[in-house]
Amino acid sequence: MTAADFQAVWLTALLAGTTTLLLMPLATPLAWWLVRSSSSVRSVVEAVVALPLVLPPTVLGFYLLVILNPTAPVGAFWVSITGQSLTFSFSGLVLASILYSLPFMVQPLATAFRSVSQETLDAAATLGASPRDQLISVVLPAAKRGFLTGSVLTFAHTVGEFGVVLMMGGNIPGETRVLSIAIYEHVETLNYDAAHAMALGLLVFSFVSLWAVYRLASQRVEVIRG
Amino acid sequence: MSGRLLVEGKLSRGGLSIDLSVDLDLSHPVGILGPTGAGKTTLLKTIAGLDRGFSGRVEVTLQGQHEIWSVPGRGDLVPVHRRGLGVVFQDGRLFSGRTVQANLDYAIRRARALGRAQDVTKMARALDIASLLQRPVELLSGGEWQRVAIARTLLSQPRLLLMDEPMAANDNAHRDVLVDYLSDWREQHDTPLIYVSHSGAELERLASQCLVMAHGRVVAQGKTAEVIGGDSKAADAVAIFSSATVLSADAVTGVLTVQVNPGDADNLKQITIGDQVTLGVSESASGFRAPLQPQPGEDERESD
Numbered sequence: 433m434t435a436a437d438f439q440a441v442w443l444t445a446l447l448a449g450t451t452t453l454l455l456m457p458l459a460t461p462l463a464w465w466l467v468r469s470s471s472s473v474r475s476v477v478e479a480v481v482a483l484p485l486v487l488p489p490t491v492l493g494f495y496l497l498v499i500l501n502p503t504a505p506v507g508a509f510w511v512s513i514t515g516q517s518l519t520f521s522f523s524g525l526v527l528a529s530i531l532y533s534l535p536f537m538v539q540p541l542a543t544a545f546r547s548v549s550q551e552t553l554d555a556a557a558t559l560g561a562s563p564r565d566q567l568i569s570v571v572l573p574a575a576k577r578g579f580l581t582g583s584v585l586t587f588a589h590t591v592g593e594f595g596v597v598l599m600m601g602g603n604i605p606g607e608t609r610v611l612s613i614a615i616y617e618h619v620e621t622l623n624y625d626a627a628h629a630m631a632l633g634l635l636v637f638s639f640v641s642l643w644a645v646y647r648l649a650s651q652r653v654e655v656i657r658g
Numbered sequence: 659m660s661g662r663l664l665v666e667g668k669l670s671r672g673g674l675s676i677d678l679s680v681d682l683d684l685s686h687p688v689g690i691l692g693p694t695g696a697g698k699t700t701l702l703k704t705i706a707g708l709d710r711g712f713s714g715r716v717e718v719t720l721q722g723q724h725e726i727w728s729v730p731g732r733g734d735l736v737p738v739h740r741r742g743l744g745v746v747f748q749d750g751r752l753f754s755g756r757t758v759q760a761n762l763d764y765a766i767r768r769a770r771a772l773g774r775a776q777d778v779t780k781m782a783r784a785l786d787i788a789s790l791l792q793r794p795v796e797l798l799s800g801g802e803w804q805r806v807a808i809a810r811t812l813l814s815q816p817r818l819l820l821m822d823e824p825m826a827a828n829d830n831a832h833r834d835v836l837v838d839y840l841s842d843w844r845e846q847h848d849t850p851l852i853y854v855s856h857s858g859a860e861l862e863r864l865a866s867q868c869l870v871m872a873h874g875r876v877v878a879q880g881k882t883a884e885v886i887g888g889d890s891k892a893a894d895a896v897a898i899f900s901s902a903t904v905l906s907a908d909a910v911t912g913v914l915t916v917q918v919n920p921g922d923a924d925n926l927k928q929i930t931i932g933d934q935v936t937l938g939v940s941e942s943a944s945g946f947r948a949p950l951q952p953q954p955g956e957d958e959r960e961s962d
Contacts, residue, residue, distance in 0.1 A: 551747070552754075554706075554708050555747065558708075
């Protein structure tokens with residue numbers, strides 16, 4: 433593997449890490465709302481959140497390209513405040529990854545939140561806990577495993593991104609040339625040895641991530657102390 | 659100690675409309691008695707603000723202070739966590755995934771009067787949970803679980819205690835200790851108590867006044883000794899009929915035929931020929947309880 437390949441590995445890890453860290457605080461209130469709300473728009477929001485699961489990444493990438501390119505209003509606004517384009521840039525990839533990985537963070541969190549019954553929250557309320565206090569002292573500790581699962585899945589899913597990156601990121605070394613793109617390029621240029629090394633690495637990483645998630649899910653609930 | 663509680667309003671539960679109208683003098687502990695499905699738990703939940711289907715008025719006077727917790731059409735004016743209540747639910751509702759100590763700490767940290775020193779060790783010893791403090795609550799027996807729930811609620815230093823068959827899963831020896839401890843604690847802390855139970859014996863020791871509920875209504879209210887007729891077994895009634903129409907009364911043969919309200923007809927399933935029943939006839943309403951034998955198990959859970 434060349435220095436450029438290592439750069440791709442680093443860039444991929446950076447993208448996945450940034451996406452996971454940013455998505456967690458965004459997905460938490462969203463998942464909480466989805467679980468608690470009885471609003472009629474809830475199912476609409478649920479469907480929108482799940483869209484990346486069924487849409488071809490090219491469709492999402494295409495629309496993002498249309499909306500975020502510097503000549504479109506949103507893209508132009510971003511350029512005016514940051515001086516950078518959202519398309520064909522790392523920050524654009526982060527934004528795309530957040531949208532693309534949304535269900536992978538929201539759904540494990542929603543499942544974890546759902547496991548906290550109304551009865552338990554009622555008990556906390558009678559002990560003097562405000563709704564905010566209930567969220568922090570009862571719901572979040574109980575959802576610890578949901579956060580772990582969501583983070584691992586989001587990270588792994590972002591690492592495995594291809595279509596969205598190709599559509600709106602292109603192949604700029606150090607900026608948007610992530611692992612999957614690098615592998616594609618190696619295959620295109622018949623550099624099979626490099627493609628093999630990276631593909632195998634990605635395969636092992638993905639397997640370990642999923643194995644960790646399933647292992648996590650089968651473990652007994654640990655005891656929260658204090 | 660003085661206090662008063664007023665509940666007025668309606669709620670619907672699975673097609674059944676419950677009309678709650680209760681006026682309680684809180685200066686003495688209040689017992690609530692009635693068959694399964696009578697609305698006892700619903701009444702407690704309504705007072706606590708935990709019944710989301712309730713629309714009506716809840717007013718309370720505690721320690722000389724009058725508060726309006728809920729008014730018709732405007733919902734809850736005072737949210738649950740600001741009512742200063744202590745509720746012990748039938749199922750305890752401990753926080754799972756935590757130790758007994760962590761559950762108690764949760765209450766202590768949010769106790770109403772933080773400054774007031776509480777001897778947790780002493781309480782734990784009295785309630786026979788001292789050896790369980792480091793145990794995850796999942797590993798507790800039913801009785802232990804309930805005792806921890808009682809301790810947790812008392813440690814939150816409530817202004818008003820609501821208890822829903824809090825000792826049902828405990829054996830008689832533990833129940834005796836719990837009743838004594840609760841009586842002492844309540845007197846020491848000057849805290850009003852509303853206590854739901856199937857057990858007349860428990861109520862006679864804990865509550866000097868008592869109300870009987872059936873089908874979502876209060877059908878009798880008065881001094882505990884009078885309400886349960888001095889015979890604590892009467893409180894173990896499996897069915898209480900709010901009223902019945904006498905069809906025939908033959909003083910010679912001693913045969914009495916009564917027709918119960920259509921709404922009470924389901925209760926007749928609890929009765930078989932040969933059962934002993936207790937009848938009561940009053941000027942305002944007539945009713946009878948049936949049967950005294952066999953008595954229901956005291957750990958029977960209420961489904962409402």
